[in-house]
Each structure stands twice: as structure tokens, then as C-alpha cells.
Amino acid sequence: MKAPLVCAVLALLMAVVQCDPDFRQLMQQCMQETQVTEADLKDFMAGGMQANAKENLKCYAKCLMEKQGHMANGQFNAQALLDTLKKVPQMKDNIDEITSGVEACKNIKGTNECDTAFKVTMCLKEHKATPRPH
Template structure:
């Protein structure tokens, strides 16, 4: 279950604070595992190894994109940072952190990869890196 919460954090780009997770996330996670053809063991290994971008296989990247699509923050190859900020601001534990969250989203929303899966993953990794530099 610990892996699931790390995954949710990564996929929802909520690396700025511990928060309440949407009830649908587990359903999204399972559907995206099937869609991206990624196993729980592959995800677990990726997280246990420190989420190193250069170790992410394409299926892990596509899992990230799939989760973003199901949350409604990824459409037609574009990350909707504004929608994600609005969603995050509904979470009580994130109240008062809008400036930091907006800064992170603006810093990372234009990352580009080789394809949509890679782009979604690069945005996520950028947010993770931003969080580690701005606790």
C-alpha cells in the first residue's frame, strides 16, 4: 500500500504536501496499470530505487500519463496546470500554499519529451525535483 501512496503522489503531482487522495485514484491506478502494461512489481522497484528518471521504462511513463488523463489534467498532449492548481486548492492541507504550488506548476508545465508519455513523466519528475529543492 505504501507504493500506492507514493504513486498517487507522483501521478497527481501533489508533492508539495501530504494530502487526502481522491477515492477514484485506486481505480485509476489499476486501470492505468492494465492500459500501460506495467506491473505492481515494476512500479514498486522504480520507487524503491529512488524514482530515477533514467531508470523509468516507457510503461512507467505511460502509466503516469494515463493517470493524468483520468484525472482530467492531461488532454491531447497538454498538461492543464491551472486545473491541477484549482483541484489542489480544494484540499484543506494545501490551503495557504497556492503561491508555491502555482510556482511549481509554472516551472514544470512546459517540459517536453520524445512523446506524450515521456512529456507527462518529465513534468512529474520536474515537480518532484522542484519539491526536493523547495521543501
Template sequence: MKALYALTLLSTLAGLVTFALCDTYEEMEKFHKACIAESNTTEDEFKKFFDNGMKASDATNNIKCHMKCLMEKQGIFKNGVYNAEAGLKLLLSIPAISGHENEIKQAVNSCKNERGANDCDTAFKISMCIKEFKAQL
């Protein structure tokens, strides 16, 4: 399960951001477990969402709240507000996407004002918007 989780996270923007922020695998796992509990997401629900390609239409409210929780723990989302400056700084620190600074800045600037029906939906929409830009890299 640990290997699957690490690969899943590393294959997505949320995962790249989590990995960049965490000093160790244990810290990454700690974030995940805390967010599973806080968002009432099951491991099966989480795995299914990522295995099916992270389609926005497949995201349950629990998945959206899990994303919000991860962003909060990373310090890039607080009280319903995305901290674009912190998000950009974090993204620019990820070695796997270095050399794409202009595209990353464009993604953050284009996505930072996404809004949803609630905080979970807002965090999810921002993540999915940035993920779409990442797919173009």
C-alpha cells in the same frame, strides 16, 4: 498491497493529485488498475520505481505512460497538452500542501511547458518537474 499503494501515492505529487481527485480509495484504486492495464506496467515495475525514489533515470516507458494515464484520468492532460489551469486548481485543493500557494503557482508555471519525445515522456517530465518543486516545500 493496498496500504503500500496508498502510501506510495501519498508520498508523491502524482499520488497527492490522485488522492485529491478521488472521492474514495476505491476510485483511486480504479484509476491505478486502469492505468496499469493501459500502460502495460507491472505491479513490480511500479513498486520498484517508487521504492527507488522515483528517479527519472529509472523510469521505463511503461512508467511514463502510467503517469500520463493518471494525469488524463485526472483531467489535467489531454492530447499531449498539460492543462496548467486545471493542474493548478487541483494542486491548490490538496490540504497537505496548503499555505504554499505561491510555490505551487511557481512550480506549475515553471513546469507547464516541459516537452518530451512523446506524450508519455511529456507527462512524465511535467510530473517530475513539479515533484522537484514539491521536494522544496
């Protein structure tokens, strides 16, 4: 999978703000930890990012959120995500919409920590509270 597509997938999935070398390293670590392949990510995107993701993809979302400091002990840290997004120049024009979306998603709970991370991510996507790929 080409790097821009990976970045776009992850921007939508994880509310990441950039796809820099450090983030690519986090992606690789989480892919190894959760046994998610690039094909899994591509299939998920091709399927319209539906909520019926495999458990390992949900755990991938959790892994990335934890490594970015946006989730700890199964709890989504909305303020940490907002603090990260406020530092991104392309996000500044949409910060009110993003804040509203993050607020709408901050108390979502799943059946386990992986499910919570995934449900929060899907909520953020639905509320357009994630960076948009260029």
C-alpha cells in the same frame, strides 16, 4: 503493495491529492492499460525515482494525468492541476510554492506524450509541487 505506499508513490508520481476509491480504480485501469505492475512502481520508488523509467511507466503517468483532467492531447494543463490542488485542505498552506512549481513545469515537452507526462511529473516532484505523503 500496501495502500498507503501506493498512495505515496502516486502522490509523488502524479500530483494526486488523495487516494480514494475512485482514484484507486483509475490506478488499476491505467496499470492494465500500460502493463505496469505494483512491482514496477515499487522498484521505481526503491530506485530513487530516477528519470530513467521504462516507457510503460511513463505512459502510466500520462494515463493518470489524462484521467484526472491534468493532461489532454499531449498537453499538460497546469491550471487544471492547480484548480484540483487548491481544493485540498493540506495544500492551502503551500499553494504559493506549488503554484511556482507548476509554473516552472508547465511548458516541458518530451519526445512523445508519455515522455512529456513523465518529465512534467518529475519536474513537479523536483519543485515540490506535489502533495507530500503523511
